[in-house]
Amino acid sequence: PETISIQELANRMSERAVDVIRMLMKQGQMVKITDVIDADTAQLIAEELGHSVRRVAESDVEEGLFDTTDTEEHLESRPPVVTIMGHVDHGKTSLLDAIRKANVVSGEAGGITQHIGAYQVTSPLGGKVTFIDTPGHAAFTAMRARGAKVTDIVVLVVAADDGVMPQTIEAINHARAAKVPLIVAINKIDKPDAKPERVRSELLQYEVQVESLGGDTLEVEVSAKAQTNLDKLLELITLQSEVLDLKANPNRDAEGTVIEAKLDRGRGPVATVLVQRGTLRVGDIVVAGAEMGRVRALIDDKGANVASAGPSFPVEVLGFSGTPEAGDRLAVVENEARAREITDYRQRQKREKAAARSATVRGSLEQMMS
Numbered sequence: 001p002e003t004i005s006i007q008e009l010a011n012r013m014s015e016r017a018v019d020v021i022r023m024l025m026k027q028g029q030m031v032k033i034t035d036v037i038d039a040d041t042a043q044l045i046a047e048e049l050g051h052s053v054r055r056v057a058e059s060d061v062e063e064g065l066f067d068t069t070d071t072e073e074h075l076e077s078r079p080p081v082v083t084i085m086g087h088v089d090h091g092k093t094s095l096l097d098a099i100r101k102a103n104v105v106s107g108e109a110g111g112i113t114q115h116i117g118a119y120q121v122t123s124p125l126g127g128k129v130t131f132i133d134t135p136g137h138a139a140f141t142a143m144r145a146r147g148a149k150v151t152d153i154v155v156l157v158v159a160a161d162d163g164v165m166p167q168t169i170e171a172i173n174h175a176r177a178a179k180v181p182l183i184v185a186i187n188k189i190d191k192p193d194a195k196p197e198r199v200r201s202e203l204l205q206y207e208v209q210v211e212s213l214g215g216d217t218l219e220v221e222v223s224a225k226a227q228t229n230l231d232k233l234l235e236l237i238t239l240q241s242e243v244l245d246l247k248a249n250p251n252r253d254a255e256g257t258v259i260e261a262k263l264d265r266g267r268g269p270v271a272t273v274l275v276q277r278g279t280l281r282v283g284d285i286v287v288a289g290a291e292m293g294r295v296r297a298l299i300d301d302k303g304a305n306v307a308s309a310g311p312s313f314p315v316e317v318l319g320f321s322g323t324p325e326a327g328d329r330l331a332v333v334e335n336e337a338r339a340r341e342i343t344d345y346r347q348r349q350k351r352e353k354a355a356a357r358s359a360t361v362r363g364s365l366e367q368m369m370s
């Protein structure tokens with residue numbers, strides 16, 4: 001059932017909370033400012049205080065957002081979105097950097113200096129591959145909890161001189177839970193103490209069986225340091241994505257996920273967004289989590305301004321009025337009034353959740369003190 005706290009009800013009517021409490025007392029209800037009451041009672045009180053009430057359900061506000069019913073005829077192939085996971089120090093960052101460097105065409109605007117948390121490269125087999133640089137498994141799990149599926153393929157990096165370690169196992173479990181295929185990249189094969197065979201057999205214990213041991217998990221031996229077999233890894237990613245037959249409709253309003261977001265001194269709120277379907281354009285009105293904005297500029301991973309971004313493209317989005325959170329889903333809406341309705345509603349919900357949390361804390365403190 002829908003509920004509202006006394007404080008929030010008072011806020012929305014611009015009345016004092018004590019007047020709301022007094023009104024409820026008259027009706028025989030003893031409440032504190034942090035208590036919640038049901039929507040029917042709240043409506044009664046509001047009307048008693050001379051306000052007109054319009055009840056908005058979540059289903060009304062969120063209606064039509066994230067409409068995933070694109071028909072087959074509108075779908076077009078899109079690049080795979082890849083995340084590199086593995087144990088700390090096994091070479092995730094080195095591998096991401098090496099792939100990126102190897103792919104930079106000299107003289108490209110911005111070169112490799114731009115960091116937006118995601119980038120695209122061209123596969124030797126043709127087509128693009130999008131890599132996202134998630135800050136860790138925790139962020140990833142948080143995104144998944146919000147219903148954001150951002151990765152198509154996980155590259156599992158295992159250092160050949162160290163073998164399977166706790167975060168290797170975590171990554172395997174994560175990929176399995178998210179139903180995302182793994183590609184095993186055995187890294188640091190340039191090292192004299194590298195034992196790639198040992199890695200393969202250790203992985204068997206976690207039911208990851210690579211091709212050379214008769215399984216169906218793609219694998220490659222790489223060295224981020226010596227730039228060995230990076231092309232091979234990209235080829236495997238393209239092959240895997242062909243099996244997955246990844247598609248999206250580029251000709252519709254954009255939807256995507258915020259990969260990271262920050263407040264920039266000069267540019268205001270900046271969100272790196274992975275577009276997942278549709279095409280995002282400068283001038284679009286967007287909502288992401290409890291924030292809205294009109295897209296003022298889109299900047300790609302090379303630092304270049306672009307007019308639009310289609311499925312699987314990562315872009316920095318400028319023009320938000322507040323800073324959204326990593327994992328927030330982005331949607332384009334028809335106008336500012338609609339955006340405001342959605343974000344007002346979500347901000348209220350956020351406030352109410354925060355209030356409920358602090359009320360619980362206060363309640364248990366009071367219990368402890370009495």
Ligand code: GDP
Pocket residue numbers: 086087088089090091092093094095187188189190191222223224225226
């Ligand atoms: P991450 O924690 O998984 O992101 O690992 P990093 O990319 O930070 O790498 C950890 C350390 O391993 C760094 O000192 C790297 O220079 C080193 N390293 C990464 N890849 C290789 C490699 O292919 N060969 C060698 N010899 N060292 C590597």
Ligand code: MG
Pocket residue numbers: 092093094
């Ligand atoms: Mg790292």
